[in-house]
Amino acid sequence: MESEKTQSLLAQCDELNKQLTALLSVTSDLASELDFNALFPLIVKKITDMMNAERTSLYLLDPDQNELWTKVAEGIDTIRLPIGEGISGRVAQTGEILNVEDAWELPFFNRHFDKKNNFRTRSVLCLPIKNHAGEKIGVLQVINKKDKLRFDAQDEWFCKGLAAQVGIALENSLLHDEMKLAFKKSIQTLAATVDAKHPLTxxxxxxxxxxxxxxxxxxxxxxxxQGNLYYAALLHDIGKIGISDAVLLKNGPFTPADRLEMNTHPTQTEHILNNFYFPRTLRHVPWIAACHHEKIDGTGYPRGLTGDQIPLESKIIAVADVFDALTSPRDYPKYAFGKILDYKIIPIEKSVCILKKDIGSHFDPDVIDAFLSCLPEITFDTDNAR
Ligand SMILES: [Fe+2]
Ligand SMILES: [Fe+2]
Incomplete structure (x- = not known):
């Protein structure tokens, strides 16, 4: 009798140990994923596996709309539910755990989704997800326990632990996304401000x-x-804020002294960007931006770098930069084939000829190849984006 009791306790201990190990593993998996779009399906999969269930639904609270929302898959519209309706809506409203053997027995269960998807929801364990301040941020709904008729007290205990980890992971990821967006918008605004100094740029x-x-x-x-390229391209001319208005806004050809001053802008860009705080993943931005006027034959500026000394990202910006300068109006003349061309927009075909002529001297052949193969998309943009 005593030995039976010991055996049972040992089995319980073993089960608890397994669950705690699983909880630790899911905690580290969720904590290491900050990208919200990747985190969402990861949570759903992990919870379904660990709860030995058929399905999991994860809903997030939208307090402004008084709704819950979820995404089924990438590219598919989000599903929205009013708070207070259905199982998830009730849990979002009350903040209480709901654990039932058969959802169809509940008067507020909406059978529409089951009928539409040829599915039968039976046991449901639904609980709120809270942030570190104890505020509700979503709802986790685990459906159809596989090996039992319903979710038991131990499942509830375990799922509460999971929901707490999900809450932390979701908050971190949303905060990360917000910071990323704030950074991106600030840089976009800064770049647009520099361009706006002159109506033609x-x-x-x-x-x-x-x-x-x-x-x-x-x-x-x-x-x-691509991340480094994005920010370097946006900020490549930020050094122009250090160029005098007499040169920057000059209406007419540059004197050698004007040209000398204008050509300091990549160095000024580098100095300014070196004073920015870029996250580790974007640490190459200042150098890439600083090299956008280098040419692969070494005749560019400011350093006269050649070939592989120039980052590939800078070589890409160089092509995009010259193409935009050619296909935009300017109040200083454009030079090509050793002569003054025009102050106005140069047609696409002619601009492409000018770029092709400089393959191997100014431009990298592989970059020009890629540019030519996406020219239809680019010219579509030039027609529509101005
Ligand atoms: Fe530039
Ligand atoms: Fe530029």
Missing amino acids: AGHSRRVTDYSMKIAKKMALPKLS
């Missing part, structure tokens, strides 16, 4: 960034490299 940095990103995608640049 308005939108230049945004267009150069758009073209650069299209080229980078065509060349299948790694994600990290």
Whole structure:
């Protein structure tokens, strides 16, 4: 008898140990994923597996709309439910755990989704997700326990632990997304402010960034490299705020002294950006931006770098930058083939000829190849984005 009791206690201990190990493992998995779009399906999968259930639904609270929302899959519209309606809506409203053997027995259960999806919801364990301040931020709904008729007290205890981890992971991820968005918007505004100093350069940095990103995608640049390119392209001309208005706003050809002053802008860009705080993943931005006027034959500025000394991202910006300058109006003349061309917009075909002529001297051949293959998308943008 005594031995039976011991055996049972040992089995319970073993089960508890397994659950705690699983909880620790899911905690570290969720904590290491900050991208909200990746975290959402990860939570759903982990909870379904660990609770030995058929399905899991994760809803987030939208207090402004008094609704819950969830996403089924990438690219599919979100599903929205009013707070107070259905199982999840009730739990969102009351903040109480709901654990039932058969959802169809509940008067407020909406059978519509089951009928539509040819599914039968039976046992449901539904609990609120709270943030570190104890505020409700969502609802977790685990459906159809696989090996039992319903979720028991131990499942409830375990799922509460999971929901607490989900709450922390969701808060971190939402905070991370907010900070990323705030950073991106500030940089976009800064770049637009510099461009707006002159009416003819308005939108230049945004267009150069758009073209650069299209080229980078065509060349299948790694994600990290694309991130650095994005911000370097947006900020490549920020050093122009250090150029005198007499030169920057000059209506007419530059004197050698004007040109000398204008050519200091990449160095000024580098100095300004070196004083920014970029996250570790974006630490190459100042250097990439500083090299956007270098040419692969070494005749560019400010350093006269050649070939591989110039980052690939800078070579991409160089093509996008010259293409935008050619296809935009300027109040200083454009030079090509050794002569003054025009102050006005140069047609796309002619601009492409000018770029092609400088393959191997100014421009990297692989970048020009990628640029040419996404030219239809780029020219569509030039027609529509101004
Ligand atoms: Fe520039
Ligand atoms: Fe530029």
